[in-house]
Amino acid sequence: MFTIGEFARHGRVSARMLRHYDAIGLLRPDRIDPATGYRYYGAAQLARLNRVIALKDLGFTLQQVRAVVDDQVDADELRGMLRLRRAELEAAMTAAAARLTQVEARLRSIESEGHMPENDVQIKRVPAVRVAEVTATAPGYQPQDISPVVGPLYEKLFPLLATAGVRPTGPGIARYEDGPDGDGSVVVHAGVTVDAPAGPLGDTGVTVVELPAFEAATIVHRGSMDHVLATEQILARWIEDHGRRPAGYSREVSLECPEDREMWVTELQLPLVG
Template sequence: MLKIGDFSKLSRISIRMLRHYDEIGLLVPTHIDTFTSYRYYNEEQLAVACRITALKDMGFSLSTIKEILKNYDDPKALSDFLVVKQAEMQEEAAEIRQRLLLLETAIKRLRKDDMAMNYNVVLKTIPQRYVASVRQIIPSYNKEGVLWKILNEETASQKLIPDDNCYSLAMFHDEDYKDSDVDVEIQVAVKGEYENTEHVIFKTVPEVKIASATYKGSYEQITAVNHAVANWVRDNGYEFNGAMFCIYHVSPAQTQNPDELVTEVCFPIK
């Protein structure tokens, strides 16, 4: 048999780690001297130690390795563990590649424009929601309030109950900026079921993946934020996938101070 020091040298596993393996039942010494508490291992356990090290190098946790060793001589069971771990690591590698790309594009933007990170862009998914919607051609973007007036007046008798997420947004359906006759839709997420009115349509909107930036202040910033988010989408290899929209977290209905407005500029992507 081998003393723990000798076993440590041969297995290239520290004495501290061998003691930990013993504590968790992963690699238990063949014999422990009752008087000295010295741990002794037999030579055959070197192969087990090598298996543990190899599995650790593959990224398995000690608790998983303990389970694997119970069926190590079963090639099918071992293969199943390895396949699952491979899939996990491939997913992790994809996430790391995406993070590296985000870092790379952020660095490039900052080198071109030291103001580029004023608006931080994030990826998120807005879940499916049931909304009250009004869509019309209006004279200009600053006339959006007309749509909100229509929604409020035509649904007043139905006493709409806002959904928990309380998304209130305006969607801009024109492909490009227009000076007049703009196609705008407003939506507010609600609970329950309601009857359509002359101009208000109730519908279920599917979930959507977006790139977005949230900012505080007047709507005069929207153009700059639009550019920031659109550039981020292109720089990071995504494609636009629907009409751009703004979520009004704090709107003129809640404050008359433009400096207190909170708006999220959103671009659906794929």
């Protein structure tokens, strides 16, 4: 038999936790000395403690844990509970990864403050271009809002162009505009340069549009578009310092787009007020 302190050390938990588990009937001592009130535990109880801690770490409530370890839950129900918890954990991991990406983007932006490479920004006249594009709506303009929308759009676009017999003749061009409802949503246009008449491409859902020429402040972003924030803010600071005003969202022109997203090269073209 072990004292509560000894059992706590063997189970890698605190004595306070064991007292709480005793109080709620989750893990009672094997014996309590009637004279001193000291709790004593047997080695066989480590198995129950291990199950309690494992289920608790999975996010189950102590009430649910008690039902499982007391065999009040059959195997099918337990499997269902575990599958549900797995789905919840996977969703939490996805959300945490997205938050980490946001933090990294903000950190890069902060680190770039005061180190603005002005020679990276160029003013140029962007010629008119004809693109075939598909559209969808993103909930906002943050990278974590845009990436899940623009990626699938391009995956959809190229097979549709192949079906229509239209071949790309230049780079991909993603452009954005405010959603019609004024709720902060953004209309995403994922396109690629083509040599085809303007208008719908049959019933494919692809539309060929003529984008007019415009004056733009441009900068090249290298790496995943998840980290584009710092580059965009370099561009924004340059525009303010030079007394210019933006006229909408930046276009994103894909100059190099290998499988490794960190090797992407993208030109940002921010339209300027004349």
